[in-house]
Structures are given as structure tokens and as C-alpha cells.
Amino acid sequence: MARRNEEVEALLGEYADLIAITGGDAFKARAYEKAARAIGGHPADVSGLDADGLMEIPNVGRSIAEKVLEYLRTGKVAAVEERRARIPDGVRELIAIPTLGPKKALRLYEDLHISSVDELTAAIEADALADLKGFGEKTQENILHGIRLLRQAGDRIPVHLALDTAEEVLAELSAVTGCESSAYAGSLRRMRETIGDIDVLVAAGRSAPFMDALVSMPSTAEVIAHGEKKTSIRTHKGVQVDLRVLPPRSWGAGMQYFTGSKAHNIRTRTIAVREGLKLSEYGLFDTRSGKSLASRTEEEVYARLGLPWIPPALREDRGEIEAALRGELPEILTERDIRGDLHTHTDLTDGLASLETMVEAAARRGYAYYAVTDHAPNLYMQRMTDEKILAQRERLRELDGTRRRMRLLHGTELNIGPDGEVDWPGEFLAGFDLCVASLHSHFDQDRRAMTRRLVRACENPYVNVIGHPTTRLIGKRPGVDADWDEVFAACARTGTALEVNAQPDRLDLRDEDILRARRHGVRFAVNTDAHSVLHLAHLRYGVGTAQRGWLTKDDVINTWTLTRLRRFLRKSGRN
Structure with missing residues (x-):
């Protein structure tokens, strides 16, 4: 519920x-x-x-x-x-x-x-x-x-709200007798940052029980269409859910077809036509004989087309077909690859939970390491002082290694000022294990000033990660105007990672920015920017965005061993 x-x-x-x-x-x-x-x-x-x-x-x-x-x-x-x-x-x-x-x-x-x-x-x-x-x-x-x-x-909703609804629907439908498989597809499966309608698929011999179950759900506010092959409803939260029930033998073909994207599907159908085949939601068929050649799993559908299975997050016709044909598809990041979170907050500043509570919650996630990065003093509303942050460091050192042997890193989220300066002097910053630096104000600077500001922050020998780099809030605030290629080049040159912020209203960097930055040789950190225990679970959205940006374990610093991570955090040029 x-x-x-x-x-x-x-x-x-x-x-x-x-x-x-x-x-x-x-x-x-x-x-x-x-x-x-x-x-x-x-x-x-x-x-x-x-x-x-x-x-x-x-x-x-x-x-x-x-x-x-x-x-x-x-x-x-x-x-x-x-x-x-x-x-x-x-x-x-x-x-x-x-x-x-x-x-x-x-x-x-x-x-x-x-x-x-x-x-x-x-x-x-x-x-x-x-x-x-x-x-x-x-x-x-x-x-x-x-x-x-x-x-x-328009009527698009954030990915996390769509996922909540989809998982609620699947919990109901998977309990219906006769359900062999159930899953969400469409742009939600591809982890787009906003979703229009939610596509849900069920594999079963009979469709009627599932169509009836969907329209009878407590969360259903309106029945848009109630049919044998497709039923559409709108929830009390205004989200449209489209349900299709497929024969179990067509499950793989249906998942491939309804996951999309449209551009990706055009490419796969083109390959099929070239091979004398027809690809639909029911299977891959020989055009002349009508014989079904592949349909039960996505893997066999792709294999019959001469392709490896392509992860859903890559299916946007951004070179994935060509890479697959060359055998060069990346082994993209998964949530299991993340060894620790490098940007989180406690109630010392604007978080909702204590240091001890956040550390315990992180340990339950099985992390090898975990960083606490409360705000620095130039974000005046948080009332940070040297004494407060040093007292937190002392307590964190006491906790280090006591929670399932998870190692703790003491960091801070610095404020990048209008000229690129940060809160504390170098001698004080040297005491932190890592420093995230973020823009929190003066978003309206012109392109040249903003670029210079970000580059200067990258050049600071104590800044390890640029947090939520563009500052955008999806549907609410545009990203700042900067020459991002110059910023990306500065990150690569100075050994400064760019954050993929997993907060679902941010998802910053965007997937398109990640693709550009990766070409410059930038490293990344996929962090939750958690302000509560619940926010730690937002990691899945950051990983989904990183996947859409084609990131691998080697690209993401918080998949590395602690030893390798510490080497990266000692930036060249740091005293």
C-alpha cells in the first residue's frame, strides 16, 4: 500500500x-x-x-x-x-x-x-x-x-512516482491466478527521467482476470478502455496505466516491442526485414512461411537478429545497434556495482536523521564505505561552524568500522561562490577525506562567468566531486548556462569527478551530458545526496541515468575499491 x-x-x-x-x-x-x-x-x-x-x-x-x-x-x-x-x-x-x-x-x-x-x-x-x-x-x-x-x-510524471505506481500494479497482478510473468515496459523500463503512460505486460493464457483486476484496484479512479487485449485506467494520482496480456510464448518479443524506444524498434525491424523476417510483439517470424523463429525471451529475439541482448537503458538509437554489431556494447553499471555513497547529509545541517541513523542505514545496504558530507558555512541557513564539523569528524571516527566493517569517510559539501571560491581555506580542507563542491546560488551568471566559476572550482586541489553540476530541477528550474565542454575538459584535466545526482527531481547530470563528458575522459560519482534514510534508496535512479549515459564500473569512482578511491581523492597538485 x-x-x-x-x-x-x-x-x-x-x-x-x-x-x-x-x-x-x-x-x-x-x-x-x-x-x-x-x-x-x-x-x-x-x-x-x-x-x-x-x-x-x-x-x-x-x-x-x-x-x-x-x-x-x-x-x-x-x-x-x-x-x-x-x-x-x-x-x-x-x-x-x-x-x-x-x-x-x-x-x-x-x-x-x-x-x-x-x-x-x-x-x-x-x-x-x-x-x-x-x-x-x-x-x-x-x-x-x-x-x-x-x-x-505536460502530463508527464517523474520516474520515481511512475515506478511506485508500476510496482503497486504489478504486486496486484502478479497475485492473480494464471500469471506466468509480469513487468513494466516502455520509457519506465528505459529509465527516462519523466514518464507519460505506464506500460504493464502480463504473460498468461487468459486475459480477462487481469483486465478485471486492474479496473478493480483501489487506486483506479477512471477506466479509459476495458478490452480483451488492452485495458487502460487512470489512477487517483492521474497516472495512466496501459495493460496488455500476452501469450507466454510471446513474452520476450512483447517485452522487446513494448520497451521501445520507437527509434530503436525501427532499427531492429529494419534488420529483420533485411533478413527476410517480420518482427512484432508476438515474435520474430519467417516472412515466407510464417514460422515463428524466436519469441519467448528477449535474448533469443536479439540473437536471431544477429545482436547481443541490449540493456533497455541503451535502447534510444544512440549508437547501440552499431556498437552491438561490432561487439562493443559496454558492460554498463548496475546498482550492485556501487560500493558506497559519497554525498549524504545528516541533521547537523539540513538532513532529517542523525549521523548514527544514516550510518546504520548505509551499512544495511551492504556498502564497503560511506561518506558524510554536510554543508559548509557559506550556506548560511545551515549555521555550520568549524567546531560543529570537527565534532562530527570525531564522532564519525569513533563509528568507523563498527557497522558491518563499513569504512566511513568524513567529507563536506562546499559552496562554489560567484568567483569559484569555496568555503574553507586549504589547510582546513586538507583534514577532510573528500570534498564535494556545488552551486547553490547566483544561477543567473552569464555563460562566460559561470564557466570560469566551475573551472576554478575544478582546479581547487581539495575539490574531488562537482555535485549536481547543472543545478537543474526537472520541470522547475533550468540548468545553469556554461560552456560544458570546457568544464568537462577541466574535470578530466584536474582529476575532478562529476556527480550523477540520484535525487529524482534532479538526475543531474542528464544522460546526454554524461555521454558528452565521458568523451572527454571524465570520471563520475553516482550519489544519492540523501537527506534522509529513505533517500538512500534513490540510488536506483542515479544508476538508471548513468546507464543511459553508457557508464561502466571503471567510469564511476564509487564502484572502486577503497584503496583505489583514496588514490583518486588525492588529486594531483594537492599538497
Whole structure:
């Protein structure tokens, strides 16, 4: 059963926005933001907690706990409804635009009576915002970019939400009598960062029991189509699920066909036609005789086409067919290859769990090593000091090796300042096992300044990894503008790894960036940037993105032995 935490997180996050829009107390808005994040990251389902249990969650006080209980009991919160009623619908539509904050949305409504995305687009194109303070040319460009992001996203959902839904559906269908196999396919199996519809396949002799089971699921809100070969439903969360039931003998061909991508399938069908064959979701057939030549497994379908099995994440027609024909397909990274996480946080800064709790959770994942990298002092809201970080180091050294012999690394996430400088001086940084450096502000610098800033960070002898390099938030914030080829070359030259951040709202670097960076000889680190125990499981999304970027174990530093990793962390040029 799905956890209610995400619903509560979204509600409290909305309430924080509503407080800000209506001119409420900024500290109160911030309190609700913190509580929303804490509940989203809490390991237990909040629907099973009473007020006292809720107040054990960090940043959740009595008032917030009561609102959560009210929502779980009635499906709404009176205080939220009251704030919603004070905000015109048009303003709430504008707030959905990435890069446009709530206060700017309210000003557009009050000063220019703009109440829709289309009206705002037209106003910018007509230069109607020119005299409105705070809406200069750069701001208008950012808003237009945000509108493009909003429209591109459409009804697509993040990969982690799609995967949650798919696994819920598969759990129901796999329990139906007669199910021989079940799996999700499509862009979700290829680990695209956002998903349209979820394709689910079942191998069985009869389709009706599975079609009936899907439409009867508690999470089904709408039946779009209910047929013998295909049934489509929409869940209460608005996600469309398409189910197809295949004969068991056609399972491999069906998985190959419905996994896609369309471009990859065109290439495989072209190969089939050239060989006098026909490839469909039911199998690979001899065109003249109609005889089935391969269908039960993907491996035998690919083999009959003269190809090795191609991992789903590579099936985008980006050279995988050619590489397969040459026998040069990479042995891409798997989650099992990861020996440790090199970017995580605790409640010393903005994490939700203690050092001990995070270390124990990492040990349960079977890691050989694990790094704690709390924020450095220039991210002022985290109130880091030299004394705090040194006390953490002392405690970490006490824990080192005590959890299933997992070795602990003491690191920090530094802030890359506007000129490329980082928080602490070299002599202090020398005491850390590794340093991740990330952009947290000044995202609007021009291309030349941003490039110089990132290159300078790479050239710092104590910076080992550039965290979430482009800073993008999928569907919400574009990546910064930089000459990425120059940055990638600097990483390769200085021995600085680039992070593939596994947080599903980031997945930064993107797969396309990874492919470019890899050609420069860059090394990578696939990290979770975990701020809670639950976030450690996000590794799967980072690995999926790394696979789409064709990364192997040798490309990724946190698949290496600790000895090899430590050698890499001692950058050339470091004293």
C-alpha cells in the first residue's frame, strides 16, 4: 500500500506557498516547508501515527500535527481551504510556472490582471511588463523559459512516482491466478527521467482476470478502455496505466516491442526485414512461411537478429545497434556495482536523521564505505561552524568500522561562490577525506562567468566531486548556462569527478551530458545526496541515468575499491 507521506508533504508545501502569497509570516511559511520535507522523508507511513507520533518527526509541532491528522481524517484542512479561498484561481495557475515565485504571481494579477499562463505569455511578447518593477528583460526571459518547461512537462510524471505506481500494479497482478510473468515496459523500463503512460505486460493464457483486476484496484479512479487485449485506467494520482496480456510464448518479443524506444524498434525491424523476417510483439517470424523463429525471451529475439541482448537503458538509437554489431556494447553499471555513497547529509545541517541513523542505514545496504558530507558555512541557513564539523569528524571516527566493517569517510559539501571560491581555506580542507563542491546560488551568471566559476572550482586541489553540476530541477528550474565542454575538459584535466545526482527531481547530470563528458575522459560519482534514510534508496535512479549515459564500473569512482578511491581523492597538485 502506498504511503500517505507524499500527499501530506504536498499539502504542507502548498500551505507554505499560500502563506507567502497572502503576506503571512515568513518564519511560519519556512516552518511548514521544513515540516513538509521532514514528513516526506520520514520512513514510517504517517497515516498510522497519532499526534504524539507525528511530533516525534523533526520540525513537526502540535499545530502542524493537528493539521496532518485533520487531513488524514477528512481529506482537507480548514486553514488550507481558507488560504486557498483568498487566492484567485489565476494566481494559483501562475504559481505552477517554474522560475515564477508566488509574490511575483500575485503582483502580475493585481497590477496587470494577468490570470493565466497564456495571458502572461502574450503580455511578455507585447512588452507589457516593461514598466513593472522587478520584471526586467532577464526576469522575463526566465519566465518564458519556465513556461516552456511547464508545457514540455505536460502530463508527464517523474520516474520515481511512475515506478511506485508500476510496482503497486504489478504486486496486484502478479497475485492473480494464471500469471506466468509480469513487468513494466516502455520509457519506465528505459529509465527516462519523466514518464507519460505506464506500460504493464502480463504473460498468461487468459486475459480477462487481469483486465478485471486492474479496473478493480483501489487506486483506479477512471477506466479509459476495458478490452480483451488492452485495458487502460487512470489512477487517483492521474497516472495512466496501459495493460496488455500476452501469450507466454510471446513474452520476450512483447517485452522487446513494448520497451521501445520507437527509434530503436525501427532499427531492429529494419534488420529483420533485411533478413527476410517480420518482427512484432508476438515474435520474430519467417516472412515466407510464417514460422515463428524466436519469441519467448528477449535474448533469443536479439540473437536471431544477429545482436547481443541490449540493456533497455541503451535502447534510444544512440549508437547501440552499431556498437552491438561490432561487439562493443559496454558492460554498463548496475546498482550492485556501487560500493558506497559519497554525498549524504545528516541533521547537523539540513538532513532529517542523525549521523548514527544514516550510518546504520548505509551499512544495511551492504556498502564497503560511506561518506558524510554536510554543508559548509557559506550556506548560511545551515549555521555550520568549524567546531560543529570537527565534532562530527570525531564522532564519525569513533563509528568507523563498527557497522558491518563499513569504512566511513568524513567529507563536506562546499559552496562554489560567484568567483569559484569555496568555503574553507586549504589547510582546513586538507583534514577532510573528500570534498564535494556545488552551486547553490547566483544561477543567473552569464555563460562566460559561470564557466570560469566551475573551472576554478575544478582546479581547487581539495575539490574531488562537482555535485549536481547543472543545478537543474526537472520541470522547475533550468540548468545553469556554461560552456560544458570546457568544464568537462577541466574535470578530466584536474582529476575532478562529476556527480550523477540520484535525487529524482534532479538526475543531474542528464544522460546526454554524461555521454558528452565521458568523451572527454571524465570520471563520475553516482550519489544519492540523501537527506534522509529513505533517500538512500534513490540510488536506483542515479544508476538508471548513468546507464543511459553508457557508464561502466571503471567510469564511476564509487564502484572502486577503497584503496583505489583514496588514490583518486588525492588529486594531483594537492599538497
